[in-house]
Amino acid sequence: METKHKEQVAEFLKSMYAAKKFKKLKPHNNTNNSFDVTLKVSGYSQLNLMVSDLLKASILLLHHDAPSLPSHTVNTDINVMTLLEIALQLLPEEEMELLDELCKIQL
Structure with missing residues (x-):
């Protein structure tokens, strides 16, 4: 068997x-x-919007008034830590370093 x-x-x-x-x-x-x-993603603009939306959702869910918001606005099953981890992973670190270098050149 x-x-x-x-x-x-x-x-x-x-x-x-x-x-x-x-x-x-x-x-x-x-x-x-x-x-x-x-x-x-279609480009850095869309990536930036995605990170912004994840951060805004996390802020909303962590805000002290979130439990008093209408139930259709806040889903308590959302894991805010997961949203924050995703946002952190989506940040384009190397590209930001390049922008810093370009900024120094321009200034």
Whole structure:
């Protein structure tokens, strides 16, 4: 029975690998516990708007008046820490360094 179960699991894994259904997560630096996710944006303006919206939503949810807002405005199931972590990961750090250098040249 156990051999048959192992064969079924092996066949299932083989079919899942062949189907390539798990495309969203890409291994990060060949580690088992960290992945990259591609996020398509039309440019830095859209990226900036996304980060701004995440931060605004987090501020709204953390604001002391948030519980008194109408229920359709605030969803208490939202994990604010997750929103903040996403916003932090979306910030274009290297590009900001380039902007600093360009700013120094211009000044």
